[in-house]
Amino acid sequence: MQFAILGNNRIEAQPRLNGLCSCCSKPVIARCGTRKIWHWAHKSKTDCDNWWEPETEWHRTWKNNYAADWQEISLLNETTGEKHIADVRTVHNLILEFQHSNIHHHERTLREQFYKNMVWVVDGTRLKRDYPRFVKEWKKDGISEVHQTEKSGIFKIWFPEYCFPEAWLKSSVPIIFDFRGDGLLEDSAGLRNNLYCLFPQVGMHARVAELSRKAFIKATTNGEWSLRIQEFINDFRKQDEIELRKQKQTMFRTSNKVVYTWRGIPLIGGSKEFKKRRRKL
Numbered sequence: 428m429q430f431a432i433l434g435n436n437r438i439e440a441q442p443r444l445n446g447l448c449s450c451c452s453k454p455v456i457a458r459c460g461t462r463k464i465w466h467w468a469h470k471s472k473t474d475c476d477n478w479w480e481p482e483t484e485w486h487r488t489w490k491n492n493y494a495a496d497w498q499e500i501s502l503l504n505e506t507t508g509e510k511h512i513a514d515v516r517t518v519h520n521l522i523l524e525f526q527h528s529n530i531h532h533h534e535r536t537l538r539e540q541f542y543k544n545m546v547w548v549v550d551g552t553r554l555k556r557d558y559p560r561f562v563k564e565w566k567k568d569g570i571s572e573v574h575q576t577e578k579s580g581i582f583k584i585w586f587p588e589y590c591f592p593e594a595w596l597k598s599s600v601p602i603i604f605d606f607r608g609d610g611l612l613e614d615s616a617g618l619r620n621n622l623y624c625l626f627p628q629v630g631m632h633a634r635v636a637e638l639s640r641k642a643f644i645k646a647t648t649n650g651e652w653s654l655r656i657q658e659f660i661n662d663f664r665k666q667d668e669i670e671l672r673k674q675k676q677t678m679f680r681t682s683n684k685v686v687y688t689w690r691g692i693p694l695i696g697g698s699k700e701f702k703k704r705r706r707k708l
């Protein structure tokens with residue numbers, strides 16, 4: 428952890444300091460070595476927050492985009508007595524969780540149920556293949572897998588499983604993928620400066636927004652984020668209804684022929700690649 432309680436203050440780890448954990452109130456000591464980022468560690472083994480993980484530089488940098496008193500907030504579920512430390516909770520009660528390590532989708536769901544109004548920011552460079560896979564897919568426009576929609580910066584994706592790690596698909600909250608990593612990785616495609624927001628899937632397609640870091644931090648700080656996300660989702664629902672209606676009309680016109688559909692899309696024509704992938708599923 429970055430902060431501990433010392434007297435009446437929240438203090439960052441400094442050599443030879445002792446404090447109390449802001450979550451379980453047990454003694455913590457400052458660990459200020461050269462190998463790991465400076466942090467507070469519990470003096471003895473404890474079942475403080477089993478979701479908490481050692482922080483990386485990437486994690487700490489993201490947290491520090493927000494006010495210090497919004498960071499590491501202990502939250503209690505009064506019914507179950509469960510307690511966890513949110514990376515960031517804004518004054519608008521939005522939780523931001525920064526995730527570098529792998530997480531099972533079951534575990535991800537538990538955290539989403541606990542935090543409710545949240546957004547994940549995921550380190551998209553955890554595995555070597557993660558970013559190249561994304562670039563390959565993202566740059567493929569024209570093959571009909573990534574479509575720019577009417578709204579600029581929003582894309583429909585037929586095969587999100589080819590873009591993003593499996594555990595993050597089908598989430599009930601928005602997921603931000605950050606592919607910048609430690610900033611030292613080569614970026615010939617120039618996609619690393621922006622962030623990619625995978626929306627909770629509401630209809631037939633996965634949707635992704637490309638946005639700048641600045642815009643994301645601003646919207647999550649000033650409280651606009653949750654509102655905007657809800658507006659987008661309502662809009663997606665409407666778009667899907669219109670699309671479905673159009674499809675039904677097409678189906679009616681072609682009702683003397685057999686029309687196969689997949690994920691609600693009539694499979695008439697389509698690229699070779701599209702057909703190949705469809706066969707695999």
Ligand SMILES: [Zn+2]
Nearest residue numbers: 448450451475
């Ligand atoms: Zn603790």
